[in-house]
Amino acid sequence: MRIEYLYRYPVKGLTAEALEQTEVEEGGAIPWDRAFALAQGDAGFDPANPGFLPKWNFMCQMKNARAALLFSVFDPKARRLTIRAPDGATVEANPLTEMGQTEIGAFLTDYLGEEARGQPRFHHVPGHVFCDQKRPVVSLNNLASLRDFESKVGGRRHRRRFRANVWFSGAPAWAEREWIGRELQVGGAVLRVLKGTTRCPATEVNPVTGERDADPVRELRQHYGHVELGIHAEVVQGGRFAMGDAIELL
Incomplete structure (x- = not known):
């Protein structure tokens, strides 16, 4: 094999x-795999005490099919995450900082539109993996x-x-x-x-x-x-x- x-x-x-x-x-896990996630506003995810939550608490293709149309790329060395929507709208920020997470979260929330629940927040918690297990x-x-x-x-x-x-x-x-x-x-x-x-x-x-x-x-x-x-x-x-x-x- x-x-x-x-x-x-x-x-x-x-x-x-x-x-x-x-x-x-x-x-x-594989480094930087599922390192970031947009938690829905009603998810109750606590970055100070991160724990497992089922995938529907986050932006995911199970609930948000249009997420498949977002192009994203992360450069760990430059600490830059770029996300581009189908209409060309783009966000580029450092997802390891609070300012960058706020900027990325606002972009994704706007993209979700009516599928956004409450006030979603974009998260990175060192050592935590947002996997489905x-x-x-x-x-x-x-x-x-x-x-x-x-x-x-x-x-x-x-x-x-x-x-x-x-x-x-x-x-x-x-x-x-x-x-x-x-x-x-x-x-x-x-x-x-x-x-x-x-x-x-x-x-x-x-x-x-x-x-x-x-x-x-x-x-x-x-x-x-x-x-x-x-x-x-x-x-x-x-x-x-x-x-x-x-x-x-x-």
Whole structure:
């Protein structure tokens, strides 16, 4: 098996950023993955005491399909986050400062329009990951499983619908569902598979058009009797991995 695609998602719900390589620490996520999020005004998120909240408390494609049309890129060295709307309106600010977070939050709130609830706030809390699990994870998806799924539904389901960190080749379709509790050597890191990735209505959103034009949750249930595509894993031994690196089931 080998890594074919490697991504991070700096802002929860927004653009995937392709990586050539990354390095993870024990118990952590890919650096800058889900490091920022716009919390809805009714979420009750407390940056002084950050804890897990379900995704609907934040701007996310599950609730906000138009978020797929925002282009975003984060430059950690320059400490600049740029977000551009379809009409060309753009915000560029330092998301690590209160001033920058306020500016970015106002831009995203304006973009959400009626979908904004209360007074949303844009957050970055050092050490906190705004992922959909209660602890930091790395998500991995099997390209063979996606291809089998596409053959069943008779159409393309772009991998960007599923927002994984790692897409890999070389395993039979759905083999990853048997890996729960097993460890994987991923390049120089070791990951332990925790669970399958339960899919939600975010996958309905076409990443190109921002329209809800498919129902992968219903399709998965219809063809396979479950709603999982991909796996979540925790880092048990830190290390570096890159595009093309081998993945080995230990």
